[in-house]
Amino acid sequence: MSATVRGFKLGEINAAGAATAEFSLVGHPPLQQIANMQDMERRIMDARPGMYIKYFPCRYDAVTGDLKVGGGYLFDSRQNAEGYNHWATNEFEVDGPGEPPKKEKFWSRSIFKDVQRRTWDVIGACNFTFPDQHAVVRFQRWSYTDTAGDDNAIALLKQTYEIIRETARKRRGAGAVWVLIRPEDRLIGMVTTVSKVADGNDSTEAGNMSIAELERQPSLGAHLPPQLGAVEVYNRTSLMLTIWMPTSRLAGGVHQTTPNFPLLPAVTNLS
Template structure:
């Protein structure tokens, strides 16, 4: 796949956006993938989006599909623009704002300040599973921001030494929350299904970079979810004439069946 414009190393992003919600179990994954691909074309054109991961997993007890988004943006103003656009303007069904869709269940979303983000390996070939964790804390937000800045180099290096493909450290000062996203490569196995299962298990069992959060924060974990990356939105690649999206979970989950997006300038 021809993915352009994403280099390894530090990521120049000031802001992030995350969402997590459930969808009805009777929604076929093929329909979900096709919906993602078509709706992306109205969403990844918003200013400043670097890329998005769409995670998908199934609740181990009820089997309910759990999905969402992990986005990076260049500036705080642009993540606010995206939040406003999706909350107050965007409609795919007439009269229904995006986040009010009845098949989006228990939506939990946040906008974040990025303390640090780093790609250790190429996004185009090795980003297949992700783990998102959130913590709350009770202290002063300005002091927490300072402590997180001090912690970032060690947290980043810990993730890299553990084999991560990417790691983000996020801060939501108004909500007094901390987020860590860890991305990993696919683990080799004899079949795609076995590879997916091993990859999820390996990342879930890897010691979290969050163990390096300073004790002074008094952080309490409130969320921990490891998922396959069903889709990636790649606006920087699209602008450069490359692939606009990718589907790392294939063939465990299907590729889109909708007509491909015309290359920019075609």
């Protein structure tokens, strides 16, 4: 672990709630602008109660060219994940377009489109390496059709979590795995991270190889209990633009990290 990243431990993460968001950015803004903008907002947002970490993925769509971004957050409780979502939806305001700029609620801002956001219960989450090494992230969702009730689905996932975790641990570059469930929508989520591939001297080549490496790994969904009738409905692998680290900040370490620099820009407004 970097000497300036503090507070994180290897092994099981004490998190019971999670939040995810996926959306596109309007107008193809430069990545440096996005890196700086999200860090200014991080200084307010990562102080919300119970936040452990946030992954900030980004990837350009191969067909439309849209910049696909989002977030994967862990919290100490589902209640705090819900509280964060409510606050960002209804209370937190940011500057919108115009001169002088008009205030917009965060999740209703005009630069965002096709927003999907959810809160989750955490079945299990584990760090295999320290988060400053988590450079690539894969987020997957499945719908499930278990008819025996929510408690049964949760119990089945808990029984399977150890197999999923240990399978993920053995893979090349393993960084972390989260297994999530949202019973009210009958959805299962998984977040998987790996380190970047260091082969070659070209950072663009290494970035493409890093995405390809995680995409090539067989889906951990193969270990979902067959009784759930799980059907994959979403699967995206992205490089991390930044990682918010409130756990490190509270322990006197760095507040955020940019694991794919120099391929992706580092934050420059550090004042």
